[in-house]
Amino acid sequence: MDVERAKAEMPGGKTIAHGFLTLSLVPRLSATLWKIEHRSRGINYGLNKVRFTAPVQEGSKVRLRQKLLAADDVKGDGVRLTFENTIEIEGQAQPALVAEGLSIVYP
Numbered sequence: 001m002d003v004e005r006a007k008a009e010m011p012g013g014k015t016i017a018h019g020f021l022t023l024s025l026v027p028r029l030s031a032t033l034w035k036i037e038h039r040s041r042g043i044n045y046g047l048n049k050v051r052f053t054a055p056v057q058e059g060s061k062v063r064l065r066q067k068l069l070a071a072d073d074v075k076g077d078g079v080r081l082t083f084e085n086t087i088e089i090e091g092q093a094q095p096a097l098v099a100e101g102l103s104i105v106y107p
Contacts, residue, residue, distance in 0.1 A: 012057055019052035022062070022097050026085050029064035036105050045080060045102035054094040061090040069100070078106045 006015040027044065036042070056062060070082040080102055087097040 011055075014057040014059070016055040016057055019097065022052070022056050022087055023050060023099060025062065025087065026064060026097075026099065026101060029087075030066060030083075030085070033064065033066055039105045039107060042103055042105040045104050048082070048100040048102065050097070050099040052097055054089065054092065054096050056087075056089060056096045062087050062096060063090070064088075074104055076106060078104045080104045 001015060003015060007013045010016065065086040065088055067084040067086075068081065069084055070080075072080045072082075074080045081104070083101050083103070085097070085099045085101050086095045088095050
């Protein structure tokens, strides 16, 4: 938030996004990657692991890479989906975030 302080103290001299702001992008970006049709409802079931591996500097472009790790049946005819979510920063080898997220969808 403090541009002058960031210029003096931060690597690259720019302000950075809070890690949880970056994490909050996952559901929105995920909706652009895949869609489950013919479902009555879905819930965010939580996270197993979250790692903030690199800062996202002001003005950076990010994208979500998602990998389905598991699809398990749950009570009530639901399916629990476990995803590996990686937020990548354009032009950088190291991702900003790696998080294992869980969702449950019902028919």
